[in-house]
Amino acid sequence: MSTPISPGSLRRASLDSVLAYAWDSEVFTASDAMSTVGLTRSTTIDVTDELVGVGLLRELPNARAAGDYRKGRPARRFELRADAAVVVGLDAGRMHLTAIVADLRGDVLSVTRQESDAVSGAEDEIEADAVERRRALVESVIDTALHDAGRDRAEVLAVCVGVPAPVNAAGLSPVHRTEFWARMNPGLKDLIATWAPIVRVENDASLAAIAEGTAGAARDHQDYVAILAGERLGAGVVVDGRLLRGAHGGAGEPVGFDHVDGVHGAYGIGYRLAEWARISIAKGELPSGHPLAASGATVDAKAVLRLAGAGDAWAGALTERAGALLARIAGIYGTFYDPSLVVVSGAISGSLDPVIAAARRRIPDELDLPAPEISASSLGADVVAIGATMAAVEAARTGVLELAELPAGLAPAAAGT
Incomplete structure (x- = not known):
């Protein structure tokens, strides 16, 4: 491909349409593409050949060679060269x-x-x-x-x-x-x-x-906020199906939580759970014989969430507190962006059921608009x-x-x- 194709040309628009169709399809014929992209047969064939010529599509053996031929002229078959780059x-x-x-x-x-x-x-x-x-x-x-x-x-x-x-x-x-x-x-x-x-x-x-x-909890939503909830807070905001960025990329930036009562900083749910647990232990609030009282016990968010899920009262109190924090955060985003969903993402999202449950009970009191749904991501740390x-x-x-x-x-x- 020696020179770029003019983005304003009709030819370029036709190439864009056929390439987009090919990217979303498996094996296809010109007739398949034509019925979707709205081009004439000759134009569809011409731009498909051009995309083959620049290496984005490959032509496959025709329907006769593939064993799918019945009568008439065998159709030419194409596919995106997804493995070529x-x-x-x-x-x-x-x-x-x-x-x-x-x-x-x-x-x-x-x-x-x-x-x-x-x-x-x-x-x-x-x-x-x-x-x-x-x-x-x-x-x-x-x-x-x-x-x-x-x-x-x-x-x-x-x-x-x-x-x-x-x-x-x-x-x-x-x-x-x-x-x-x-x-x-x-x-x-x-x-x-x-x-x-x-x-x-x-x-x-x-x-x-x-x-x-695209692949997670917000697939059926056009207005949602994704909150990263590990060590630090972060939020991605989608309104009317469009990802918001802002002039400097600051849409959803959580530094403003430094000034919000009940939040006081952009620390994540995981960070806060571990911090509160260590403070509680240092104050001598841990019940006698508690699993985290043992020498060398790991005190982190995952340990607290695991214990809360098993019915531990001390850990349960901490997750209730984390739920109140999450409700306040979700309420702020709900007030500013009016999402239908707040999804909590990141490495600990799969363990957050007790926190999510507590946040759901509290979120209606955090804003005047209808409260967004709160869900945990299924996509994990990646x-x-x-x-x-x-x-x-x-x-x-x-x-x-x-x-x-x-x-x-x-x-x-x-x-x-």
């Missing part, structure tokens, strides 16, 4: 990074997880988040994931990275008083764009919202990486015809290969 979705959290390599339909080829230097022993927070260290880590995790999938950079069509910072439409994060956002997103779009044709950088909670709306992969696929779909040159794997394939 890959996309990468990366959750570049501060503590942990998860990369997914997938084919062009989003089918997963590899998942790679790695701890950041913030966990593994850098001397202090600034050193752990140093720009060059962060940039090298992001590329290292991507390269490892590609290696695990048996691919390399030359085969990548699109990359999407999720970071714990607001991100604007250009992939940049605003200045923060502690420079934390710049350390989390140190020019990652420009860095990866030196070798990847299409690059997208987004706020991590926004990508969680994409995942929930929700951001899943959303990033979906966003990378979408970026590939909408951006591939803009490219002057495609990845090497998308060289035109011969019929039947």
Whole structure:
């Protein structure tokens, strides 16, 4: 593909329509596509041949060769070359990074997880988040994931990275008083764009919202908020089916909770449960013989939630408190954005049933509008990486015809290969 096709041309619109149809279909004929995209037969055949010529589609053996021929001229058959290139979705959290390599339909080829230097022993927070260290880590995790999938950079069509910072439409994060956002997103779009044709950088909670709306709890909702509830709060907001970003990427940014009674900071549900448990133990409030009273017992959110689920009264009181906190947070988002659903996402979401139940009882008192439903995500710890992969696929779909040159794997394939 030597030159990009003019995005304003009728030809380009026809190519977009047929490519979109192919991306959502399995094997198809020109007649199949024509009935959906609304083009004439000759135009449909012409643009399908052009997409074969640039390597995005492959022509398969015709219906006679495939054993599906009955009478008349056998139909030509096509499919998207989903395996000819890959996309990468990366959750570049501060503590942990998860990369997914997938084919062009989003089918997963590899998942790679790695701890950041913030966990593994850098001397202090600034050193752990140093720009060059962060940039090298992001590329290292991507390269490892590609290696695990048996691919390399030359085969990548699109990359999407999720970071714990607001991100604007250009992939940049605003200045923060502690420079934390710049350390989390140190020019990652420009860095990866030196070798990847299409690059997208987004706020991590926004990508969680994409995942929930496509494959999770919000599939049937047009207005919802996805809350990341681990160590720090984050929220992705979808209104009228559109992901909100804002001028600087700050839609849903939870720093305002510093000023909200009953919340006092953007700390996640998991963080708060562990904090309250340790404070309670330090005050001597733990009942005699309690499982967490043993020397060396792990005191974290998962331990508290596990005990609450087993009927432990002390842990149950903490989860009731966490439910009140979640109701207050959901009530604020409910007042500002009027969602039908607030879905709680992240690593501990699968254990949050007692917290969700407590929040549901309290949410009607937190706002004047009809209270949103509150649900736990089923997508687990990889929700951001899943959303990033979906966003990378979408970026590939909408951006591939803009490219002057495609990845090497998308060289035109011969019929039947």
